[in-house]
Amino acid sequence: MEKITVSFILNGDEVTAEVPPSWSLLKTLREYFELTGPKEGCGVGECGACTVVIDGKAVNSCIYPVAEVEGKSVLTVEGLAGTDGTLHPLQRAFIENNGVQCGFCTSGMLMSAKALLDENPEPTEDEIRTSLAGNLCRCTGYVQIVESVQKAVKMMKEKS
Numbered sequence: 799m800e801k802i803t804v805s806f807i808l809n810g811d812e813v814t815a816e817v818p819p820s821w822s823l824l825k826t827l828r829e830y831f832e833l834t835g836p837k838e839g840c841g842v843g844e845c846g847a848c849t850v851v852i853d854g855k856a857v858n859s860c861i862y863p864v865a866e867v868e869g870k871s872v873l874t875v876e877g878l879a880g881t882d883g884t885l886h887p888l889q890r891a892f893i894e895n896n897g898v899q900c901g902f903c904t905s906g907m908l909m910s911a912k913a914l915l916d917e918n919p920e921p922t923e924d925e926i927r928t929s930l931a932g933n934l935c936r937c938t939g940y941v942q943i944v945e946s947v948q949k950a951v952k953m954m955k956e957k958s
């Protein structure tokens with residue numbers, strides 16, 4: 799089978815993958831790198847379960863052709879905690895505020911929120927809701943999810 803070689807930064811490390819050119823970034827992350835945090839929900843760019851951050855932007859990795867990631871920097875939920883294992887404030891807030899039910903949407907929610915807070919550390923509730931609009935939760939826990947992001951904002955503010 800024909801394969802292409804793609805090199806990029808994955809959660810802070812330089813990596814290279816040899817995968818079929820038809821693969822999406824999501825398939826590459828899950829099957830080549832065995833990072834199963836990003837989930838495949840719809841597979842067509844509509845549910846946000848596969849969201850990762852590429853060069854600072856939240857992206858649906860299921861419809862992102864792997865060839866396009868060459869030279870870019872990708873952050874998945876596996877890279878969200880500190881290298882010493884300390885959870886990111888978003889992760890702590892989701893746990894403490896019941897922002898997780900079945901958990902299927904959670905990594906996508908976290909990564910969309912991460913991209914938002916990196917760009918806008920003090921978002922309004924409307925801005926949080928807009929940034930999460932592409933992330934569907936089949937458990938419909940949206941209130942707790944939005945409150946979790948607000949809690950993370952507070953935690954990050956208190957820390958700074």
Ligand code: FES
Nearest residue numbers: 839841844846860
């Ligand atoms: S799995 Fe990618 S948007 Fe649904």
Ligand code: FES
Nearest residue numbers: 900903935936937
């Ligand atoms: S927590 Fe179940 S899909 Fe969101």
